[in-house]
Amino acid sequence: MADVVFKNVHKKFGDFIAVEGLDLSIEEGEFVSLLGPSGCGKTTTLRMLAGLEFPSSGEISIGDRVVNDLPPGKRDIAMVFQSYALYPHMSVEKNIAYPLKKRGVPRSEQGPMIARVAEMLQLTPLLSRKPRQLSGGQQQRVALGRALVRDPKVFLLDEPLSNLDAKLRGIMRAELVELHQRLGRTMVYVTHDQLEAMTMSDRIAVMYDKKLQQFAPPQEVYREPANRFVAGFIGMPSMNLIDGDLSQEGDRWMFRSGSISVPVGPLVADARGGEACLGVRPENLLLGEGPTPAVVQLVERTGHENIVVVEIEGGLRMTGRVPASTDWKTGETIQMSIQSEAAHVFAAGPTGRRLNIASVAVRP
Numbered sequence: 001m002a003d004v005v006f007k008n009v010h011k012k013f014g015d016f017i018a019v020e021g022l023d024l025s026i027e028e029g030e031f032v033s034l035l036g037p038s039g040c041g042k043t044t045t046l047r048m049l050a051g052l053e054f055p056s057s058g059e060i061s062i063g064d065r066v067v068n069d070l071p072p073g074k075r076d077i078a079m080v081f082q083s084y085a086l087y088p089h090m091s092v093e094k095n096i097a098y099p100l101k102k103r104g105v106p107r108s109e110q111g112p113m114i115a116r117v118a119e120m121l122q123l124t125p126l127l128s129r130k131p132r133q134l135s136g137g138q139q140q141r142v143a144l145g146r147a148l149v150r151d152p153k154v155f156l157l158d159e160p161l162s163n164l165d166a167k168l169r170g171i172m173r174a175e176l177v178e179l180h181q182r183l184g185r186t187m188v189y190v191t192h193d194q195l196e197a198m199t200m201s202d203r204i205a206v207m208y209d210k211k212l213q214q215f216a217p218p219q220e221v222y223r224e225p226a227n228r229f230v231a232g233f234i235g236m237p238s239m240n241l242i243d244g245d246l247s248q249e250g251d252r253w254m255f256r257s258g259s260i261s262v263p264v265g266p267l268v269a270d271a272r273g274g275e276a277c278l279g280v281r282p283e284n285l286l287l288g289e290g291p292t293p294a295v296v297q298l299v300e301r302t303g304h305e306n307i308v309v310v311e312i313e314g315g316l317r318m319t320g321r322v323p324a325s326t327d328w329k330t331g332e333t334i335q336m337s338i339q340s341e342a343a344h345v346f347a348a349g350p351t352g353r354r355l356n357i358a359s360v361a362v363r364p
Contacts, residue, residue: 002063002076002153002186003028004049009058011044018044020210022058026203031180031187033197036207037233043158045207046190050079050156062154078147079156082163084139086131086146093118093127096145103150117145120182137168144179155187161196173200194234198222206230213351227353228346231279237307239279239344240318246276246345246355255345258314259292262340267355271345277352279344282307285320290337294318296328310336 004026011019019041026032034042047053048060051072060067067075078099086095093114100110118124121141131139140160147155157176161169177200180187191197197204198218206213206221206229214226225231231239244257246264253265255278262278287294287308294310297317305324311317318336328334346352 003030004154004186004188005059005061006045006049007059007061009045009048009055009060011041011048011053012056017210019048019055022212024205024212024215026186026188029184029186030202031177031189031200033189033191033201033204034207035191035194035197035204035233036213037192040207041210042190042192042205042207046079046156046158046188049154049188050077051075076153077156078150078152078154079158080140080143080147080160082159084131084143084160084163086139086142088131091128091130092123092134092142092145095131095142096123096149099146099150113149117149120148120179121145136164137172140164140172141175144176148183153186155185157187157189159191161191162193169196176200194236198234206233208233208351224356225279225344225354227351228277228279228349229351231344231346231354235281237282237319237321239281240285241346242278242280242316242318243348244276244278245274246271247273253345255343258316259312260316260338262338262343264340264343264345264356266357267345268357271355275348276355277346277348278338279346280318280338281342282319282321284339284342285318286337286339287320287322288326288334288336290335292336293333294336296330296332296334299328299330310334312336 006022006024009019009022022045034045036042044053048055051070055068062075096114096117097110100113118127121144123141123145126138161172164172173196201218203215203217204221205215208229214221214230221230221234225234232241242257244255246253246255252263253267255262255264292312294312296308297311298309300307306322306326307319308322309317309319345355347355
């Protein structure tokens with residue numbers, strides 16, 4: 001096992017900046033997800049760690065060794081790609097054995113190593129098959145087996161579940177978590193799927209616009225988002241974000257936007273009045289109670305609850321969660337309020353920092 005550290009890492013392709021000033025410290029044995037939208041720099045970060053790209057400046061270390069200039073084969077890492085990259089003409093057994101062959105492991109030693117990995121991944125009955133004879137989930141396990149058989153210090157996984165259907169992704173998420181618990185190895189996982197990151201990770205590194213926005217455990221990222229981007233990116237449905245003005249009135253702060261007026265605080269010492277953004281999780285939008293009239297625009301019935309989109313004066317649309325027994329119709333006018341103690345306040349701008357000293361994101 002090994003820890004992984006990025007120190008002020010930059011990556012440029014000509015004049016284009018792909019990663020800017022990345023400082024990230026992953027602990028030994030940790031499962032960390034690099035999460036963000038397309039173009040945020042997460043895959044480039046993984047490729048630099050793998051040795052497929054080299055940083056323009058800064059330092060990358062694995063364990064106690066700086067690996068900036070080391071080729072992939074010298075880094076003691078194993079990578080699982082989105083496409084699985086299996087050799088179609090080879091059997092499952094030979095695909096798993098390939099890394100051992102490349103490393104010069106004697107054939108007499110390969111058998112037990114392959115058998116151990118195949119049993120761990122429930123691939124033993126499939127060893128003689130070719131990749132085309134396997135399901136997507138089985139191919140994914142073969143790709144994992146090829147990485148596992150090397151027994152590396154660090155596993156790198158580049159969106160390995162994105163080609164699977166929704167049900168199989170759920171199964172494979174659980175299998176990867178169990179695998180990580182058994183192996184205890186450091187795993188770095190790239191994904192744009194927040195559900196994968198939230199359910200699998202010890203910590204999540206949220207990236208946007210080439211920079212690291214927040215690095216924290218999943219619940220902290222959800223309950224205490226560092227800035228407006230993280231708040232809007234994490235959560236399904238997304239957090240409601242309302243632009244307005246922040247002002248101090250006596251000993252309290254007030255946020256106002258059209259017909260919305262919400263007391264907020266406590267805020268950080270250097271908070272200022274003026275343009276700001278209020279963030280409200282759907283579970284903290286109180287539909288059916290309060291002073292603000294809202295018109296139901298959409299009702300999505302998920303079975304265990306309803307997701308309701310409403311529109312208030314000024315054309316602002318907001319999303320809330322209500323019990324499945326709620327029977328509102330499109331066009332119906334209801335009342336609405338905001339659970340103020342659970343509201344988040346952000347400075348203006350796409351990545352405006354969170355100004356709350358503390359906040360509660362889950363309605364009791």
